[in-house]
Amino acid sequence: MPLGTSTSKPVRDQKARTKPNAKAQDAIKLLMADHATVEDLFKKFEKAKNDEDAGKDAIVKKICDELSVHAQIEEEIFYPATREVLEDEDEEMVDEAEVEHAGIKSLVEQLKEMAPDDELYDAKVKVLSEYVKHHVKEEETEYFPEVKKTEIDLEALGGRDGRRFRALCSRHSARASRHR
Ligand SMILES: [Fe+2]
Numbered sequence: 001m002p003l004g005t006s007t008s009k010p011v012r013d014q015k016a017r018t019k020p021n022a023k024a025q026d027a028i029k030l031l032m033a034d035h036a037t038v039e040d041l042f043k044k045f046e047k048a049k050n051d052e053d054a055g056k057d058a059i060v061k062k063i064c065d066e067l068s069v070h071a072q073i074e075e076e077i078f079y080p081a082t083r084e085v086l087e088d089e090d091e092e093m094v095d096e097a098e099v100e101h102a103g104i105k106s107l108v109e110q111l112k113e114m115a116p117d118d119e120l121y122d123a124k125v126k127v128l129s130e131y132v133k134h135h136v137k138e139e140e141t142e143y144f145p146e147v148k149k150t151e152i153d154l155e156a157l158g159g160r161d162g163r164r165f166r167a168l169c170s171r172h173s174a175r176a177s178r179h180r
């Protein structure tokens with residue numbers, strides 16, 4: 001007698017009952033999408049740099065905003081969760097990432113107080129883009145690959161069970177649209 005007759009039905013019913021709208025998202029993919037967004041914004045800034053009417057102020061505000069929320073997500077959720085599963089020697093990567101964040105955040109804070117015609121404004125954006133590029137490269141080529149080798153559930157971290165991750169993103173979008 002083949003399997004899958006009326007007696008096996010309850011299993012399928014149970015599966016169908018899992019939350020229909022809760023689409024789990026891989027935390028690393030979400031973070032990498034943020035990295036790409038910021039990289040695009042820095043490219044936009046490069047193009048707008050020498051044009052007074054190109055709205056570089058708005059581009060820099062967006063960069064600062066994106067970097068602040070991204071750093072918060074990593075520091076409050078991703079770094080502590082991955083610290084727990086990484087080998088002791090790989091935890092050095094997390095330490096270094098935190099130190100790099102401090103440098104990035106200091107420039108972000110300075111830029112938030114500045115106007116585009118201030119001295120060193122363009123230079124600070126340029127140095128910020130270099131810090132970010134270096135930091136992103138380390139995360140994507142060293143840190144994230146080590147995390148992927150562990151047993152951590154990246155979808156739980158990024159989506160359904162990692163509610164805070166998404167809450168921070170939506171709080172950020174609400175705040176950003178209020179300032180637009
Ligand atoms: Fe980071």
Ligand SMILES: [Fe+2]
Nearest residue numbers: 031070074139
């Ligand atoms: Fe990152």
